[in-house]
Amino acid sequence: MNYKYHMPTKVFSGKDCIVNNSEVFKSLGTKAMLVTGRSSAKKNGSQDDVIKALKAEGIEYVIFDQVMANPTIACSYQGSEFAKQHGVDFIITMGGGSPMDAAKAMALLAKQNIKEEDLFNGQYSQDVLPIVAVPTTAGTGSEVTQYSILTNDAVESKTSIASELIFPKVAFVDAKYMMGLPIATTVNTAVDALSHSVEGMLSIRSSVVSDALAKESIKLFVKCCPVMCEAIKQDDLSLINESTRYDLMQCAVLAGMVIAQTGTTAGHAMGYSLTYFKDIDHGRANGLVLPGYMAFVEKQKPALIAEILSVMGMTQLSEFRDLLDVLLGESEQISIADVDKYSAKAMLTGNIKANCKVAPTEQDVKSIFMERFDLA
């Protein structure tokens, strides 16, 4: 019954919310650094809107558009040097989880000298550049979290900076930037959001507040499934209309607020290796293992899984599995050697060691992988 709730980010949501609230930038300084990937923010209109708002307020800006998918530690240091060179006052990041996560690390590194070996230790002083986040996918929730998740080659996985310092000051949430997002990306990111809400409810840090947000997020995911399934079936992106985009974005923001409280659990711990070694999209990786993990939890806490299924309008876990099968299609293959390696890595994560209401053993993790990838 003990919990902590903290989510200080100010969220503006709605069409044209950046341009309509340009005065927000004014309070953060006179020179901004835009952090984004190579092309998507230019195509989806988010960069134009940010620049329009900055010009309206007479704020200078520089652009760092070199963030790759699953951003590296090196990229974060590079961006922080760029920020220092240009003497920027704050950071605006447009993109999916990758630019947002990299931007958060840059905001920290631009103000503090932190060695790479100390980057994930959580021992920081209070200085950080303010961050404004503009999500252009609906999945990660990074716009409302204190996490920067970076590819960490030293441990062949992803590692998180988790610090209240890097909560974005402001998030501008406008679903219009998602209109052209391909079906696969749309589905994968939506499944990422779902995994956040479901894993939030499976976390020892879940609370009445995080569960309220998780349930509403899960309901929005379910509401969007018929449209996503039909778009997959007909291979027709245009079926994913503005209203569905809006709901998916809200689903992701709510789910982000959830993991800001709860963190994630075994689902994410297992997914990280699928992404690191097999280049499987992060949300998809979570979705591939989530039903198996839920089946494992169900053995010890059937009421907990029944509660989640009930929110989805389901009674059986098999219905949930079937839905994800339709959304994710045929699974990739991995080997038994992979299973051993990924399971060992998953067990090293805090997600499993310290965050699950029902924590799997290494053998449990192996069994979930084996069954999922038809190796059992």
Add this chain to the structure above:
Amino acid sequence: MNYKYHMPTKVFSGKDCIVNNSEVFKSLGTKAMLVTGRSSAKKNGSQDDVIKALKAEGIEYVIFDQVMANPTIACSYQGSEFAKQHGVDFIITMGGGSPMDAAKAMALLAKQNIKEEDLFNGQYSQDVLPIVAVPTTAGTGSEVTQYSILTNDAVESKTSIASELIFPKVAFVDAKYMMGLPIATTVNTAVDALSHSVEGMLSIRSSVVSDALAKESIKLFVKCCPVMCEAIKQDDLSLINESTRYDLMQCAVLAGMVIAQTGTTAGHAMGYSLTYFKDIDHGRANGLVLPGYMAFVEKQKPALIAEILSVMGMTQLSEFRDLLDVLLGESEQISIADVDKYSAKAMLTGNIKANCKVAPTEQDVKSIFMERFDLA
């Protein structure tokens, strides 16, 4: 579909959360001012816990325990002078809405010279004493809002300071301080929380986030009703056990998070006069008029009222009215002259003028009062 979400207060919830997180005080300064009423914080143990935590951290403190129910503007100025005299770094307030609301005004006035005529104009500089809030009733939600609601004799009503500056930095939510709360106070404050969640859903500023929190809060209220009804019937306070106290406290915190986003509507606007002129407890006043206001909204937006009733497990508004009748008992009496006066006052509030999905006219407000008080 446009909304803003902001609730930066860090909430610690659970038994003994103050003593278990005493280090929180350390980050706020070396001298604290405790703001509370004359006696309740001493009786319910919250003052002892705060002092124990301050001593553990070596923090000095002074006590201002002169806050009355429905606190006045004069009291706020008096407390701010006390804070200045003693050079305190931050404020800790223990109590129901009255001490918390007064403390928020004191935090502002201790750092800024604001004339009484400018107190409610929202034009403040950034200086404010940090506030830690310890609710000892479960109703107001003031521990997670940016409102300080003061009795304003100049307008014969209550008036709000609404500013992000006065969001408490931290709220410590521990239901144990409520264990001895009389039945009537317990019910009135619970009904206040209910009115926050319901009115939040009736506000033009409601959003997917505020509605998620409101629905969970309403469910908790409903969960606690059988116990509250039985305690009323048997006139036995001991029936309101620890688990119910915990649920009521969570209900109130969630509802506070709701009105931090949405504000309140006609229910509160109408209730203020009942409190100002008839000394009817604030939560009770809201509860007396809420079913009538909902019936008015139902005529234009039946789906909205059906959604609220559905969360409560009800299909008819009459069920809701019956429940409140059991909880609140026989109503006070007011005159037709009172109705005219209160209705005119209600129409002057922003709650009605600018915040209702379905805004009543003055005649509508009169009709709701007339029907409620058997004057029709």
